[in-house]
Amino acid sequence: MIVELPDLAAMERFGKALAEALRPGDVLALSGGLGAGKTTLARAVIAALGHTGEVPSPSFAIIQVYDPPTVRLPLVHADFYRLTRAEETDEIGLDDYREGAVLIAEWPEHAGGFAHEPGCLSIALETAGEGRRAIVEGGADWLGRMPR
Ligand SMILES: Nc1ncnc2c1ncn2[C@@H]1O[C@H](COP(=O)(O)OP(=O)(O)O)[C@@H](O)[C@H]1O
Numbered sequence: 281m282i283v284e285l286p287d288l289a290a291m292e293r294f295g296k297a298l299a300e301a302l303r304p305g306d307v308l309a310l311s312g313g314l315g316a317g318k319t320t321l322a323r324a325v326i327a328a329l330g331h332t333g334e335v336p337s338p339s340f341a342i343i344q345v346y347d348p349p350t351v352r353l354p355l356v357h358a359d360f361y362r363l364t365r366a367e368e369t370d371e372i373g374l375d376d377y378r379e380g381a382v383l384i385a386e387w388p389e390h391a392g393g394f395a396h397e398p399g400c401l402s403i404a405l406e407t408a409g410e411g412r413r414a415i416v417e418g419g420a421d422w423l424g425r426m427p428r
Pocket residue numbers: 285286287288290291312313314315316317318319320321410411412
């Protein structure tokens with residue numbers, strides 16, 4: 281599925297649609313180069329889940345956790361850019377953070393990738409003129425609830 285995201289308002293709308301579809305255990309795997317819009321989309325999802333404050337980019341901390349009641353679901357926002365080996369996710373304790381939570385992953389390929397998980401929605405962002413385009417592919421758990 282292809283979603284056209286010509287401006288920031290479209291990004292907000294798409295983030296809201298994603299947030300409404302999310303269930304615990306899901307992964308939003310956001311790929312695309314620097315500036316593709318990964319953090320922008322992650323922020324839109326986190327805000328739509330109820331978070332009102334700032335959403336720091338986790339590029340330094342790698343992992344940022346959001347817990348209810350300020351968000352509808354427990355949420356882990358990760359930026360794996362700085363990982364050099366997928367095994368480093370074990371050292372971080374990623375699986376413990378993910379228990380019962382949604383994972384929003386930037387640079388998922390640096391963490392070994394998540395597309396093999398049925399709850400993974402892979403979102404590849406690319407530039408399209410001034411805006412962006414998303415190529416979206418869902419695992420088996422996403423059948424019938426693909427956001428648009
Ligand atoms: N759909 C869009 N249309 C236009 N500009 C966008 C869109 N999405 C993101 N941007 C802009 O692109 C820039 C980089 O976005 P960012 O989310 O930080 O990228 P990434 O996390 O992939 O490196 C930001 O200035 C942001 O405002």
